[in-house]
Amino acid sequence: MRKTVIGVMGPGADATKRDIENAQLLGELIAKKGWAVLSGGRNTGVMDAVSKGAKGKKGLTIGILPDDDKTKFSEALDVVIVTNMRSGRNYINVLSSDIIIACGMNSGTASEIALALQSQKPIILLSEDEESKIFFKKLGGNLVHLANNPKEAIPIIEKLLENQK
Numbered sequence: 001m002r003k004t005v006i007g008v009m010g011p012g013a014d015a016t017k018r019d020i021e022n023a024q025l026l027g028e029l030i031a032k033k034g035w036a037v038l039s040g041g042r043n044t045g046v047m048d049a050v051s052k053g054a055k056g057k058k059g060l061t062i063g064i065l066p067d068d069d070k071t072k073f074s075e076a077l078d079v080v081i082v083t084n085m086r087s088g089r090n091y092i093n094v095l096s097s098d099i100i101i102a103c104g105m106n107s108g109t110a111s112e113i114a115l116a117l118q119s120q121k122p123i124i125l126l127s128e129d130e131e132s133k134i135f136f137k138k139l140g141g142n143l144v145h146l147a148n149n150p151k152e153a154i155p156i157i158e159k160l161l162e163n164q165k
Contacts, residue, residue, distance in 0.1 A: 004035040004161060007097025009112040010046025010104040019104030022126055023049035025150040026103060031059025038062040038097050043074045046103050051076035064089050091115050099160050101153055105129045117143055122160045124153050
């Protein structure tokens with residue numbers, strides 16, 4: 001049986017302390033549910049934190065890398081997919097995920113949310129940025145769900161997965 005893949009997208013070097021804490025806990029909670037974590041695979045910010053959180057709970061971690069620089073890979077990855085596509089890999093992130101969680105916000109994360117909306121993928125926004133929440137909720141309607149913290153995101157994921165059956 002195929003594992004459910006939860007894509008966690010978010011800032012790298014410009015991630016806030018809160019983004020990193022949320023990502024780490026998200027990784028732990030996703031792994032406890034037996035779902036795989038997919039991220040951008042780098043050793044910084046949300047990507048590294050979510051992978052470390054999942055790996056700490058013996059979860060499966062997948063990284064879709066923008067280049068082949070091995071010094072930038074998260075050590076917490078089980079599966080490394082090298083694309084050399086730079087930000088073009090964002091489309092792979094979205095299409096390979098059953099559900100996307102945006103943990104924090106920057107231009108790369110916003111592009112992944114936009115690609116998810118174009119692909120009719122459900123998205124959970126976990127961000128303190130109220131303007132982003134308003135913008136993406138207006139743009140995506142019922143595809144966009146809001147969570148104030150990682151623990152709120154899990155029942156939303158469960159409900160969305162049930163609706164996908």
